[in-house]
Amino acid sequence: MSTPSYDVIVIGAGPAGLTTATEVARSGLKTLCLERLAPGGVLINLTELHDFEEPWPGPDMAARLTDEAAVAGVEMGFGDVNRISGGEPWTIETAEGESHTARLLVVATGLNKGKLGLANEDEFEGRGISHCAACDGPLYAGLPVVVAGAQGWGAVEARELSGVAGDVTLIDTTAVEAPPGVSQLVGRIVGLEGANGLEAITVESEGQRKSIPTSAVFVYVNQSPAAEFLPDSLARDGAGHIVVDAEGRTSVPTVYAVGDVRAGTRPYLTDAVADGERTAKAIVAALKKN
Numbered sequence: 568m569s570t571p572s573y574d575v576i577v578i579g580a581g582p583a584g585l586t587t588a589t590e591v592a593r594s595g596l597k598t599l600c601l602e603r604l605a606p607g608g609v610l611i612n613l614t615e616l617h618d619f620e621e622p623w624p625g626p627d628m629a630a631r632l633t634d635e636a637a638v639a640g641v642e643m644g645f646g647d648v649n650r651i652s653g654g655e656p657w658t659i660e661t662a663e664g665e666s667h668t669a670r671l672l673v674v675a676t677g678l679n680k681g682k683l684g685l686a687n688e689d690e691f692e693g694r695g696i697s698h699c700a701a702c703d704g705p706l707y708a709g710l711p712v713v714v715a716g717a718q719g720w721g722a723v724e725a726r727e728l729s730g731v732a733g734d735v736t737l738i739d740t741t742a743v744e745a746p747p748g749v750s751q752l753v754g755r756i757v758g759l760e761g762a763n764g765l766e767a768i769t770v771e772s773e774g775q776r777k778s779i780p781t782s783a784v785f786v787y788v789n790q791s792p793a794a795e796f797l798p799d800s801l802a803r804d805g806a807g808h809i810v811v812d813a814e815g816r817t818s819v820p821t822v823y824a825v826g827d828v829r830a831g832t833r834p835y836l837t838d839a840v841a842d843g844e845r846t847a848k849a850i851v852a853a854l855k856k857n
């Protein structure tokens with residue numbers, strides 16, 4: 568059997584993947600980190616990090632984590648991983664037609680964009696459907712917008728939009744305390760309408776349907792784990808998150824998972840980083856033992 572090109576390949580360069588890759592590379596293991604968009608994951612779209620000890624713009628934190636990985640000797644690669652196969656060594660393949668081999672894999676692919684689950688939703692993607700207040704909010708200055716999903720980071724995104732767009736309405740099936748300057752509607756979006764980009768939505772609320780003029784919907788509901796390319800042999804929970812043990816190991820011993828893609832984590836930067844540090848220690852111990 569030929570020698571694999573890397574000791575460890577980390578799939579996904581968000582905060583969890585970058586931290587894991589950095590810590591593993593610091594121990595002298597040859598490490599590749601593959602990313603399909605840009606290093607930093609969700610952070611690159613966040614104006615300012617909340618729930619953090621000091622105010623940090625997301626892109627600055629992304630740059631810091633990426634620099635640390637480079638200094639530690641992590642090889643950064645571009646690639647949309649769409650298949651893994653083999654096992655000790657593993658082969659990973661990308662949509663761009665490249666393949667790489669490694670003794671051990673780390674899945675750090677985070678969550679997919681939110682989905683309303685409506686038939687014509689994809690038609691409005693980028694034409695009224697958005698997932699990023701910092702990137703797209705300014706396009707809707709003075710125009711009415713809606714945020715779908717008050718749980719998770721939806722309410723924080725609504726607060727950010729309230730200083731940028733026109734009227735902001737937060738829609739969720741459960742009542743929450745809406746941020747200042749944001750209206751709240753308890754209900755569910757059941758329709759999207761518009762001939763030239765989004766113009767209105769239909770909302771079901773208290774058993775009634777009503778049309779609401781809206782230029783954009785920022786969607787933060789139903790964010791599924793980005794784990795579609797992984798084989799069924801990796802155990803998932805009911806929502807599709809990858810199940811891991813206390814050391815981050817999945818049901819396949821040489822595949823680990825960190826950050827938002829795994830089961831039982833809190834979707835916060837600090838948790839993603841702590842997860843990466845803890846899992847890297849376990850990986851180093853496992854590989855240096857053999």
Ligand SMILES: Cc1cc2nc3c(=O)[nH]c(=O)nc-3n(C[C@H](O)[C@H](O)[C@H](O)COP(=O)(O)OP(=O)(O)OC[C@H]3O[C@@H](n4cnc5c(N)ncnc54)[C@H](O)[C@@H]3O)c2cc1C
Nearest residue numbers: 579581582583603608609617648676677826827834835836
């Ligand atoms: C709108 C919003 C606001 C937030 N605000 C805050 C905040 O203020 N403070 C805070 O602490 N947390 C915040 N969070 C949560 C925090 O950003 C996440 O918990 C954290 O980014 C998770 O890190 P991760 O590395 O697991 O995943 P991600 O950051 O999602 O990174 C995953 C990476 O994997 C890549 N990837 C996915 N699939 C593949 C593939 N097949 N091949 C190659 N690459 C792939 C993705 O492109 C992405 O770069 C926010 C989240 C959202 C959605």
